[in-house]
Amino acid sequence: xxxxxxxxxxxxxxxxxxxxxxxxxxxxxxxxxxxxxxxxxxxxxxxxxxxxxxxxxxxxxxxxxxxxxxxxxxxxxxxxxxxxxxxxxxxxxxxxxxxxxxxxxxxxxxxxxxxxxxxxxxxxxxxxxxxxxxxxxxxxxxxxxxxxxxxxxxxxxxxxxxxxxxxxxxxxxxxxxxxxxxxxxxxxxxxxxx
Amino acid sequence: xxxxxxxxxxxxxxxxxxxxxxxxxxxxxxxxxxxxxxxxxxxxxxxxxxxxxxxxxxxxxxxxxxxxxxxxxxxxxxxxxxxxxxxxxxxxxxxxxxxxxxxxxxxxxxxxxxxxxxxxxxxxxxxxxxxxxxxxxxxxxxxxxxxxxxxxxxxxxxxxxxxxxxxxxxxxxxxxxxxxxxxxxxxxxxxxxxxxxxxxxxxxxxxxxxxxxxxxxxxxxxxxxxxxxxxxxxxxxxxxxxxxxxxxxxxxxxxxxxxxxxxxxxxxxxxxxxxxxxxxxxxxxxxxxxxxxxxxxxxxxxxxxxxxxxxxxxxxxxxxxxxxxxxxxxxxxxxxxxxxxxxxxxxxxxxxxxxxxxxxxxxxxxxxxxxxxxxxxxxxxxxxxxxxxxxxxxxxxxxxxxxxxxxxxxxxxxxxxxxxxxxxxxxxxxxxxxxxxxxxxxxxxxxxxxxxxxxxxxxxxxxxxxxxxxxxxxxxxxxxxxxxxxxxxxxxxxxxxxxxxxxxxxxxxxxxxxxxxxxxxxxxxxxxxxxxxxxxxxxxxxxxxxxxxxxxxxxxxxxxxxxxxxxxxxxxxxxxxxx
Numbered sequence: 001x002x003x004x005x006x007x008x009x010x011x012x013x014x015x016x017x018x019x020x021x022x023x024x025x026x027x028x029x030x031x032x033x034x035x036x037x038x039x040x041x042x043x044x045x046x047x048x049x050x051x052x053x054x055x056x057x058x059x060x061x062x063x064x065x066x067x068x069x070x071x072x073x074x075x076x077x078x079x080x081x082x083x084x085x086x087x088x089x090x091x092x093x094x095x096x097x098x099x100x101x102x103x104x105x106x107x108x109x110x111x112x113x114x115x116x117x118x119x120x121x122x123x124x125x126x127x128x129x130x131x132x133x134x135x136x137x138x139x140x141x142x143x144x145x146x147x148x149x150x151x152x153x154x155x156x157x158x159x160x161x162x163x164x165x166x167x168x169x170x171x172x173x174x175x176x177x178x179x180x181x182x183x184x185x186x187x188x189x190x191x192x193x194x
Numbered sequence: 195x196x197x198x199x200x201x202x203x204x205x206x207x208x209x210x211x212x213x214x215x216x217x218x219x220x221x222x223x224x225x226x227x228x229x230x231x232x233x234x235x236x237x238x239x240x241x242x243x244x245x246x247x248x249x250x251x252x253x254x255x256x257x258x259x260x261x262x263x264x265x266x267x268x269x270x271x272x273x274x275x276x277x278x279x280x281x282x283x284x285x286x287x288x289x290x291x292x293x294x295x296x297x298x299x300x301x302x303x304x305x306x307x308x309x310x311x312x313x314x315x316x317x318x319x320x321x322x323x324x325x326x327x328x329x330x331x332x333x334x335x336x337x338x339x340x341x342x343x344x345x346x347x348x349x350x351x352x353x354x355x356x357x358x359x360x361x362x363x364x365x366x367x368x369x370x371x372x373x374x375x376x377x378x379x380x381x382x383x384x385x386x387x388x389x390x391x392x393x394x395x396x397x398x399x400x401x402x403x404x405x406x407x408x409x410x411x412x413x414x415x416x417x418x419x420x421x422x423x424x425x426x427x428x429x430x431x432x433x434x435x436x437x438x439x440x441x442x443x444x445x446x447x448x449x450x451x452x453x454x455x456x457x458x459x460x461x462x463x464x465x466x467x468x469x470x471x472x473x474x475x476x477x478x479x480x481x482x483x484x485x486x487x488x489x490x491x492x493x494x495x496x497x498x499x500x501x502x503x504x505x506x507x508x509x510x511x512x513x514x515x516x517x518x519x520x521x522x523x524x525x526x527x528x529x530x531x532x533x534x535x536x537x538x539x540x541x542x543x544x545x546x547x548x549x550x551x552x553x554x555x556x557x558x559x560x561x562x563x564x565x566x567x568x569x570x571x572x573x574x575x576x577x578x579x580x581x582x583x584x585x586x587x588x589x590x591x592x593x594x595x596x597x598x599x600x601x602x603x604x605x606x607x608x609x610x611x612x613x614x615x616x617x618x619x620x621x622x623x624x625x626x627x628x629x630x631x632x633x634x635x636x637x638x639x640x641x642x643x644x645x646x647x648x649x650x651x652x653x654x655x656x657x658x659x660x661x662x663x664x665x666x667x668x669x670x671x672x673x674x675x676x677x678x679x680x681x682x683x684x685x686x687x688x689x690x691x692x693x694x695x696x697x698x699x700x701x702x703x704x705x706x707x708x709x710x711x712x713x714x715x716x717x718x719x720x721x722x723x724x725x726x727x728x729x730x731x732x733x734x735x736x737x738x739x740x741x742x743x744x745x746x747x748x749x750x751x752x753x754x755x756x757x758x759x760x761x762x763x764x765x766x767x768x769x770x771x772x773x
Contacts, residue, residue: 093757099770100760108767116301124462127294131458134287134440135451142439148424152283152440159290160496163297167492170301171485179482182768189770 258490695742
């Protein structure tokens with residue numbers, strides 16, 4: 001099948017300095033079969049509810065030759081890719097909606113927001129508190145801690161430390177929690193869009 | 195940073211002499227190297243993607259250096275260290291705001307913008323809100339932000355370069371502004387994003403290397419005893435222990451402390467809305483690369499500011515606050531003066547070489563930052579205002595894959611879903627070529643406008659402009675960006691209201707603030723029509739920007755387009771279909 005030959009390694013060649021896409025998708029599928037259960041077949045109408053399909057066979061489903069007329073030089077049965085490239089935008093909208101509803105995407109979104117929203121609130125609050133303290137409690141900020149260091153310097157250096165720490169934590173969270181799943185979903189989605 | 199670029203220039207650097215000759219030679223070398231880069235790199239491609247995004251094939255490390263190069267202007271190299279030299283702890287406060295801002299960029303903006311956009315900030319909005327007026331508003335705000343920043347940098351550059359060259363004549367300043375402006379136009383029009391990025395990388399490397407060199411020399415001088423450095427700095431500051439406490443600059447009244455809070459808010463939220471920073475994320479291939487380049491930038495910027503704190507303290511300890519203030523009232527020459535002392539003092543070969551080296555790095559910094567700003571500004575004009583809004587071409591659905599990445603068996607098919615025939619594909623490519631030419635002309639026009647405004651404004655105190663640029667970016671660009679990325683019910687009206695609801699109050703409040711009238715240091719010292727007490731409008735205008743976007747959305751007659759939001763969200767988080 002042409003699809004399986006060309007599904008994703010082609011694009012992966014550009015990014016060989018990070019995870020090889022084919023390997024990543026495979027690994028993702030093998031470790032978490034439910035995750036990549038994005039409906040491979042674009043939903044023809046908006047009313048059809050496309051819940052995450054339990055069958056983990058995302059790429060293998062042949063797409064119905066919906067817009068064969070629009071592709072005069074490509075017969076859908078022979079070259080589905082060409083037909084796919086010419087389908088109008090409404091279909092890609094359905095693909096995006098279906099992916100958005102899928103469990104795999106919801107997982108990615110949840111893990112992103114669950115980390116980023118509380119953390120952003122925390123560091124913005126901590127920074128604004130620190131700046132506000134200069135205006136509100138100058139006496140406290142002046143009190144000596146050790147040697148020439150006072151509370152203000154200590155908190156300032158702590159701001160540097162927390163910034164570096166949060167950068168590292170965010171990168172670790174992204175790397176372990178969502179990078180692989182997002183990459184798998186990217187190729188799956190792009191396969192459907194073509 | 196803001197007050198650092200004060201243009202009031204008292205008598206030139208105290209130690210005059212041959213160290214300026216070597217500086218001139220090194221300045222010439224910098225110009226030669228950057229021009230060579232531009233001509234060399236500029237030949238590598240002239241497609242739209244090359245001009246706006248440098249071909250999207252920079253590595254995270256390269257882009258991390260370029261990001262910090264774009265961000266660390268001469269104002270932060272010389273200005274923050276100078277502020278620390280003059281005001282001690284209150285100068286440190288600045289650097290922290292500039293650094294923490296990067297967490298907003300890293301967590302909320304970098305990856306999503308990389309995936310959802312193409313060349314500019316407005317691309318992200320246009321993905322879900324396909325309205326010309328949305329594009330026009332966002333593009334216009336981007337032009338305003340970059341132009342404010344640009345004028346501040348160029349006026350500062352005029353006085354700074356004159357200062358480093360040891361002259362104080364108005365002619366020298368004028369020609370410096372014209373030369374800097376002319377160079378930046380050449381970089382951008384010939385080299386586009388690729389050359390600009392390489393100039394940033396070279397400059398950032400020089401800047402970091404120079405700072406490391408000075409910091410190491412300084413720490414060797416104090417035998418690694420930072421406590422002793424702080425004590426000596428306090429001793430030579432003229433303020434005693436108060437030098438190390440908050441309040442030396444911003445402690446006088448409650449208003450001035452509130453003003454600093456307002457500036458702090460603008461700094462921490464404004465970075466994520468700066469167009470020249472956002473467009474950097476399109477120069478790497480993936481969102482993951484965007485994240486990693488932001489991490490590099492955080493490391494470099496954080497390390498740089500830690501060194502700037504040490505250098506500021508060192509300048510006070512070894513040169514003395516009064517000497518620094520005598521050379522330049524804003525402290526801009528603190529670091530070069532420190533270099534002179536660390537090299538062995540005035541007249542010694544080491545001192546001369548080090549002074550010239552640091553001056554040349556500051557000059558490279560100025561050139562790189564103005565080039566980045568001009569490019570972002572011309573991209574916003576050509577891509578958003580001209581092509582997106584004014585010409586009003588129907589937005590072409592972009593290819594889901596880059597053409598080079600399409601496997602051979604499929605490359606025969608048109609890569610995009612919305613193009614009807616190969617004919618319109620060709621005309622779309624023609625119009626993209628046209629757009630790049632418009633961007634080049636826009637760079638010339640914007641550069642010329644910046645030169646003209648800077649020449650007119652060079653006698654004025656424009657130090658507030660950088661703070662204002664951050665405030666406008668935080669009030670008009672950030673709310674609309676965050677709403678677009680995270681709020682499913684956001685509408686076109688909300689977007690337009692959000693942009694103007696932040697932009698207009700920010701500008702109006704500054705016009706009626708003490709920086710424009712009513713004080714001795716104001717833009718128009720002779721008249722007084724100010725009623726807004728703060729110098730920085732961020733405290734009021736940033737909440738107004740968010741509020742306007744919210745009100746615009748809930749009063750919107752049309753519902754939000756959830757299909758578009760689905761596309762934006764899937765693209766932003768997975769990278770599916772990203773350019």
